[in-house]
Amino acid sequence: MNREQLIRQIKEKKSFLCVGLDPDMEKMPDCVKGEDDPVFAFNRQVIDATLPYAVAYKPNTAFYEAYGLKGMLSLKKTIDYLRDKEVFTIADAKRGDIGNTSARYAKAFLGKDGDFDFDAVTVAPYMGSDSVRPFLKEDGKWVVLLALTSNAGSSDFQTAEGCTPPLYQRVLETSRQWGTPENMMYVVGATKAGMLREIRRIVPEHFLLVPGIGAQGGDLDDVCENGLIPDEAGLLVNASRSIIYASSARDFAAAAAQEAARMQQQMSRHV
């Protein structure tokens, strides 16, 4: 899905909601645990229920790899199921390696003839340009580069004193030359909404993928006020646990839909 198609979806649904598909058997309702593939059964029902309110879905690969080969099969079924819908798909894999190796990761998560044909993959910037550029060579696909993350540890290096500019700003300033607003986005944690205005100054045209709303406590209106691009949104706001675990009972899908609808309504005021 290209930028124009993504913006059209955002306008049609009046939503820039991304649903994080992070299945955890300990949090999943008992009613799916009897299925052959509980993880996929859970995802499918969450996707069906939230589809009217979400424009993007983001499985985090850790939650699938934790279940080994079985989990990777659940991930394949999930991306295959999502490919039939008109949604933007992000493999939240946070990969990155030396050039010839990153090219293999690009093939793994963005390759059209591979098992995991996502629209985008999240990439970690630590190893620099030649670790990111191979992902940008996949035609029609996207890199979502980590800039400022939503966790406490982001203060260890990303915003640490002693660097001018701070590392997360250097990552933005350097990497914006590697791709374009047509094939690159940035991860910016909502818990740092105060820094969003500064980030928008550095990357005025790029989409920002914003985690940390909901369970992690970020405020949606703050994010919109500081991060929105007029008439294009330029934001994908991700919520995972607050939606997919809104209920741990038989009504989990309905509860997920209700929470997604609540966020969509809040977003609709800004689109």
Place this chain on the structure above:
Amino acid sequence: MNREQLIRQIKEKKSFLCVGLDPDMEKMPDCVKGEDDPVFAFNRQVIDATLPYAVAYKPNTAFYEAYGLKGMLSLKKTIDYLRDKEVFTIADAKRGDIGNTSARYAKAFLGKDGDFDFDAVTVAPYMGSDSVRPFLKEDGKWVVLLALTSNAGSSDFQTAEGCTPPLYQRVLETSRQWGTPENMMYVVGATKAGMLREIRRIVPEHFLLVPGIGAQGGDLDDVCENGLIPDEAGLLVNASRSIIYASSARDFAAAAAQEAARMQQQMSRHV
């Protein structure tokens, strides 16, 4: 395998060689391509041939994920095969995410009851302490944290001007407090051997995993001179392409053994 056992292996084999298992169908000899699982068939023969000369094996997950579910099955067979040998096993996965998510990656690559029971996993530091600490909770397992990588892009952030100390030194100074020399190592690219002495000053007791020897052009004697810990080695020197693709013909395993033996002999002078 703990530090004491690893050092014993190094002394017994007079080698601190780590063989990188990065299978690429385009470089693999035709004679294995007919096998049901060419990747595992290739790895098994490389492992059998190089075992007298190597103390560690490091599959890079990108080369398996690139082949989708089939590739992940090849990776499982490879780690299961390695578990029966007395060698140190590293999943070169360069993972890292927010705390609860890194805990899932730890389970995936270090969990004793999982599909991929490695001794160690490589981790990217960008997201800071809470993205690394969950890996250190796996009993008897190791984190190998990226510090200074061997690729050109390492100059974009790791050694970039404007940071005092440089980012790679800050990563070493900050992260050495997260674990101990019993459960943490660092990736230090051999192509930066000149910086090894400075790195040894910051982490005098930690093992260093050194890629970039061979195909990437680093010099082994330089690395030993600047990085060795007397009587403990404190180094794992990795070579991938120069060993596993020493020959692309039917004699690939013998050629791999010959190149591994050549490096082991060079190392034996330093052990």
